[in-house]
Amino acid sequence: MQIAIVAGGIGGLTLALSLHQVGVACRVVEAAPAWRPLGVGINLLPHAMRELTELGLGAALERVAVATQEVVFCNRFGQFIRREPRGRAAGYAWPQLSIHRADLHAVLAAAVHERLGPDAVKMDARCKEIAQDAGGVTLRLHNGESVRAAAAIGCDGIHSVVRKVLHPGEGPLSYQGINMWRGVTRAKPFLTGASMVIGGWLEVGKLVVYPVRSDIDGEGRQLLNWVAEIQSPRNVMQDWNLEGRLQDFLPAFADWRFDWLDCAALLRGAERILEYPMVDREPLPFWTRGRVTLLGDAAHPMYPRGSNGAGQAILDARTLAGCLKRERDVPAALAAYEAARLASAYAVVLANRASGPDALLREVHRRTGDRPFARIEDVMSEAEMRELAENYQRIAGFERESLERRASLA
Numbered sequence: 001m002q003i004a005i006v007a008g009g010i011g012g013l014t015l016a017l018s019l020h021q022v023g024v025a026c027r028v029v030e031a032a033p034a035w036r037p038l039g040v041g042i043n044l045l046p047h048a049m050r051e052l053t054e055l056g057l058g059a060a061l062e063r064v065a066v067a068t069q070e071v072v073f074c075n076r077f078g079q080f081i082r083r084e085p086r087g088r089a090a091g092y093a094w095p096q097l098s099i100h101r102a103d104l105h106a107v108l109a110a111a112v113h114e115r116l117g118p119d120a121v122k123m124d125a126r127c128k129e130i131a132q133d134a135g136g137v138t139l140r141l142h143n144g145e146s147v148r149a150a151a152a153i154g155c156d157g158i159h160s161v162v163r164k165v166l167h168p169g170e171g172p173l174s175y176q177g178i179n180m181w182r183g184v185t186r187a188k189p190f191l192t193g194a195s196m197v198i199g200g201w202l203e204v205g206k207l208v209v210y211p212v213r214s215d216i217d218g219e220g221r222q223l224l225n226w227v228a229e230i231q232s233p234r235n236v237m238q239d240w241n242l243e244g245r246l247q248d249f250l251p252a253f254a255d256w257r258f259d260w261l262d263c264a265a266l267l268r269g270a271e272r273i274l275e276y277p278m279v280d281r282e283p284l285p286f287w288t289r290g291r292v293t294l295l296g297d298a299a300h301p302m303y304p305r306g307s308n309g310a311g312q313a314i315l316d317a318r319t320l321a322g323c324l325k326r327e328r329d330v331p332a333a334l335a336a337y338e339a340a341r342l343a344s345a346y347a348v349v350l351a352n353r354a355s356g357p358d359a360l361l362r363e364v365h366r367r368t369g370d371r372p373f374a375r376i377e378d379v380m381s382e383a384e385m386r387e388l389a390e391n392y393q394r395i396a397g398f399e400r401e402s403l404e405r406r407a408s409l410a
Contacts, residue, residue: 001330002026004139004149006127006162008035010101011296011313012155013108017055018321018410020116027119028112029139029147031126031156035109037102040182040274041212041225043068043196043307044104046087047398048314049094054408058094060107065099066211066222069194073360076200077372078258081364082385086196092400096307098196100184100212100223104310122147127156130165132291151291151330153320155313158279160298166289170281173301176353178202178278180304181228181244183270184212186221190261193222197261198358201365202231205252206358207263226266227304228253229278244275278303280353283346288338290331295320300345305356308396312345315397318409325410347395357392360385 003019005012008030019026044052044061052058069089073081087096112120126142130152139147154162158173189211191197196210206229213223228249246268256263280301287294296313320337327333355362364379373379393399 001150004029004147004152006152006154007156008121009155009157010104010310011317013112014314015153015155015295015317015320016112016116016120018317021055022321022325022410024324028121029125029127030121030123033124039101040184041098041210042101042310044097044099045307045311045398046092046094046096047403048311049097050403051314051318051409053094057107057111061097061099064103065097066194066214068096068098068196069192071196071198072191074197074199075364076204076256079372081360081376084389093404098210098212127161130162130292137291151334154294154298155296157297158301162292163294163298166292167284173279174281175277175279177231178229180276180278181249181273183226183273185224185266185269186216187224187266189222201361202229204370205230207253224266242275244273246273280349283349287342288334293334293338300349302349303352305352305358306392306396308348312348316341322410351392351395357389360388
C-alpha cells in the first residue's frame, strides 16, 4: 500500500513523516519545481508541538524558533489588558514556538529527505485530475505523467485541486471585509524577548507582533514577525507572496508608539510586506469519498486567529496516520479519520470566524468606547478574561490537562 500526498506543505510533509513512522509507504507530489521560502511567521501551540515532538522534531524546531513565554493583550494606546503565560511557562510539557514558516518547512523537508529518501517527494508535479476505482486512485499530472496509489490525500491548500474534485460546485472563498498585511523586521527585543503582543481592534487597526528568530546579527536583535489587520473593502487574491504597500495600512498605526515598543517604526522597517485577505470557506458536509480525502487548509481553511491553522493541519496528519495504522482497509481508514476530525476542525473554523481568543480585544474596545482606561478591572473581570481563553483552548484542543491525558494520535 502506498499513499499519494498531494502537495508538500506543512500538512503534507507532517503526514509523510507520520505515515513513515507507522509503517505506511507514501509519496508526495508537489507542484513547485523546487522548494523556496514562503510566508512569514507562524505559531506552533503545545498540541502541535506534542505531535511534532512525537515525530522526533522537537529539538530541531526549538533550535530555529523562539519559545513563546507569554501572550500580551493590549489596546491601541499600549495599555496592558491581560498577560497570559504560554507553553512551558504555563505548565505544559511542550513549548509554544514562534517560528518562521520557512524554517518550519525546512525542518520538515530535511526530515522527509533523511527518513524517506530523496525520491519521497516528486517535484514539479502539479496534479490536474484524480480518478479512483475499487483498487486505488490515479493522479494525472500536468506533464502527462500519472501516479498510482491506494489513496490520495489533498494537502494542497486553500485553492485545493483535490477539493474541487470532491466538491466541484463550491462557491468562492468567504471574505468578511478584513485585510491583513504581514512582514518581518529586524529589531531589538521587546518585553521578555519571547512575548507575543496582540493589540487594538479591527475597527481602528489590530496588530500582532512576536519574534521568530533570536540574535540574528550578533548584536542581540531579533527577527520580529508582525500582522496588521484592518476592516477593508479590498479583496485581494490569497497568495503567500503577494506584495503589499506600506501606505495602505500605516496610517492606522502611525501613532502606535509605546514605551515598550514603537509599532510604527517596526512597520516602516519591514524587509518585505505581504498582503492577504482574511478568508475562509464554509464547512463542508464531507471531506472523504472512497479513497480520496482532504487535510489542512484544503479541508478547513480558517481565519488566522488563535495560531491554529498549521496546528490543525498537524493534528489532521497525525490522526490520519493513526487511522491508517489501525485500519488497513483504506476507505474505512479515511472514513474514520473524517469522523475523528471534521467536527472538531470546523469548531475551530467557526470560533475563529467569531473572533476566537481575540474576543477579549473586541469587548474591551466596545466597553471603553475606544478610549484609555484607568483600571482594566473596571472594564472586564479576570474571571471573564480567563473564561474566554480557556473556552478557546478547549475548542482548539490544547487545554493543558486534557492534552496531557489523551493517547497518542499516531
